[in-house]
Amino acid sequence: MTSPSAPPPGTPRERGATGSLFGRGSWLEAQRITAALRKETVGGALLLLGTVVALIWANSPWSEAYAGLRDTVVGPRALHLDLTLGQWAADGLLAIFFFIAGLELKREFVAGDLRDVRRAVVPVFAAIGGMALPAVLFTVVNLTSGGDALRGWAVPTATDIAFAVAVLAVIGSHLPTALRTFLLTLAVVDDLLAITIIAVFYTSGLALLPLAGALGVVAVFGVLVQRRIRSWWLLVPLAVIAWALMHASGIHATVAGVLLGFTVPVLRSRAAGGPEAGPGMAEHFEHRWRPISAGFAVPVFAFFSAGVTVGGLSGLVTSLEDRVALGIVVALVVGKTLGILGATALVSRFTRARLDESLSWWDVLGASLLGGIGFTVSLLIGELAFGAGSERDDHVKVGVLLGSLTAAVLAAVVLRLRNRTYRRLHEEEQRDDDGDGVPDVYGGPTQEPSGSA
Incomplete structure (x- = not known):
């Protein structure tokens, strides 16, 4: 699959140019993305382990x-925090996950390659397309389902x-750096849109006084971190109070976690030597x-949320008879x-951007299939839409698991076919003939932006 608007063979083109789709970007950004992906790989393995354990236990004698462990209630009733362990995982532990998402979002748009609007346009539009079309397809499949089925439009x-x-x-792929960067930044923008959907469409009975209190505490937290105060005994209690007020x-x-992440400065202050002196607070x-x-x-969270009793092949078929599950898979x-x-493809068609010469549209297809692996936020939205533990929520879990597995298998097939090309590209990217410590394809060291955002 090749770009219909790509220049003819032999046309000179600068590798990683701003006008290319999935351009290489800066060396510092490539290093950061690679390190982040290594950490995400470990997290993904643990996430998979928690899911498998939950599925085996939930389908065992x-x-x-x-179910009893998941539904055990703990917490102070007087503060309306008498929640089940499953709710504590979804509402409490995931706030930490969304705090990291907030830090990543700010990092990308303040000091990452996405601070350049021309580089940001591709993952931003890809994320929007990757959220809009699934919502439309789910709605089309469930138009005649009746009941509360359409409440799950945001799950996929x-x-x-x-x-x-x-x-x-x-699968052991040597995915090119540019495409790995695209995948991670796409997911970051995806997280921002998902957070917005949760805050706008899955909020009921808004209480203004606790909300004002939560925003006030977040503001105090922001003032402290902007002053470069790192004392955990001060910041952690403030974060917990902001979370509790947001819950009320x-x-x-979890939105409190995102807001707290947004307040943390990304770049080092000039008094501390500026960005060249080392990493910032974020x-x-x-x-x-x-x-x-x-x-x-x-x-x-995966352990408490993925434990759905499937009931064998017949149970799987029964779940898919609910168009909610079928719509999620599709x-x-x-x-x-x-x-x-x-x-x-639309960005390529209607702008001057062209696919980078090191990639083909088969690579973009593989990354797009990987985008169909929905889990953590999808399960969370399913619980918000239909109620944790409800029959339809169980069908949501089946749909999310089956759809994600199918997307993963298809992505693995496509990327395996490209594996030899990926390996060749990876070896080429690591060449450093001039011995300056930066791969030659980047053209030399790149400085981080200055400031103290």
């Missing part, structure tokens, strides 16, 4: 023990980057909290792929 819109990167690790406001409590917090998010919070596999691929 001891399934009642699993999210991409789980940890699972997607774990698939890459399993009716807005999903990187410091991400380094401290990402292992907790990827190694504990998200796998525990939206994840077809909608996500065509949405991401189609939006990218």
Whole structure:
């Protein structure tokens, strides 16, 4: 598959130019993306482990023990925080995950390659296409379903980057840096849109006083971190109070994690030597909290959320008879792929951007299929839409698991076929003939932007 608008063979073109789709970007950004993907790979493996354990336990003779553990209520009733363990995982632990997402979002748009609008346009439009088309397909499939089926329109819109990167690790692909960057930044923008959907469409009974209190505490947290205060005994209690007030406001409590992440400065202050002197507070917090998010919070959420009793092949067929589950499978596999691929093709068609010479549209297809792996946020939206533990929520889980598995298998097939090309590109990217410590394809060291955002 080649670009219909690509220049004829032999036409000179600068590798990684701004006008190319999936251009190489800067060396510093490539290093950061590579490090982030390694961490996501470990997180994805733990996420997969938590999911498998939950599925096995929920479909074993001891399934009642699993349900009893998940539904155990703990927490102070006086503060309306008497939640089940499953709710604590979804509302509490995922706030850590969304805090990291907030840090990543700000990092990308302040100091990453996405601070350049021309580079940002591709993953932004791809993420929008990858969320809009699945929502449309789900709605079309469920137009005549009746009841509350249409409340699940947002379930198949999210991409789980940890699972997607774990698939890459399993198949042993040498995916080019530019495409890996695209996949990660696409997922970051995807997270922002998913957070917005949760805050706008899945909020009921808004209480203004607790909301105002939560925003006030977030503002205090922001003032402290802008002053470069890192004292955990001060910041952590403030974050917990902001989370509790957001929970009481009716807005999903994980939104507090995102807002707190947005307040953290990305670049070092000039007084501390500027960005050249080392990482800013956002990187410091991400380094401290990402292992907790990827190694504990998200796998525990998966353990409590993925445990659906399928009931064998007959149970799987019964679940898919509900158009909600069928719509999710179609939206994840077809909608996500065509949405991401189609939006990218439109950018190529109607702008001067052209696919980078090191890539083909088969690579974009593989990345688009990976975008159909939805899990963490999809399961969360399913619980918000239909109620945790409800029959339809169980069908949502079946749809998410089956759709994600199908997308992963198809992506693995496409990327395996490209594996030899990926390996050749990877070896070429690592060449450093001039010995300056930076691969030759980047043209030399690149400085980070100055400032203290």
